[in-house]
Amino acid sequence: MIKLRSKKLFKRSSKLSSSSSSVVTGGCGGGVNIEWEMRPGGMLVQKREGGKGDEEVITVRVSTGSYWHDISIGATSTFGEMKMVVSMVTGLEPREQRLLFRGKEREDGDHLHMVGVRDRDKVLLLEDPAIKEMKLQAMSGNQVMGSPCHAIIEV
Secondary structure, eight states: OEEEEOOOOOOOEEEEOSSOEEEEOOOOOTTOEEEEEEOTTSOEEEOOOOTTOSSOEEEEEEEETTEEEEEEEETTOBHHHHHHHHHHHHOOOGGGEEEEETTEEOOTTOBHHHHTOOTTOEEEEEEOHHHHHHHHHHHHHHHHHHOHHHHHHHO
C-alpha cells in the first residue's frame, strides 16, 4: 500500500460591495490525508472506505468431472491461491492442477477479479495430463519391481 499526502485546496472567491472591495479567500485545508493503494493492474487509486471490510469474499464452484466443491476465497486472490485451497479439498497438489475459467486455462499469477470471476461462478479443475502420465509410469514401474514373479524369473 502506498500512502501519499494531499492537501485540499479551495478556490478564491471575491465579493464586491458598493462601498469597498474586499477579497475573501479560502485557506488550504489542513493536512487532509488521502490513502492511496496500488491495484493489481498497476493503477494507483484512492483507497476505498467501505463497510464491507478490506476484501470481498466470493464463493466459487470448482467442478472436477462428477464432483464439485464450493470454495470461499477473496475476490482479489490469484488462481495460484485458489489452487492452494483446492489442494486442501481434493488432495491434488497445486502443480498437478489445471484451472479453466470460461474455456481458457488460467495462469497462477492471474487475479480472479481481473479475469472476471464473480460470486457463484464455476471453474473447471483438470489434472495435468503430463504429471498424471508420470504417476502412472512410476506406479507401473513399482508394481513390476515389487511383484514376486519378477524375482523368480531373474533367478
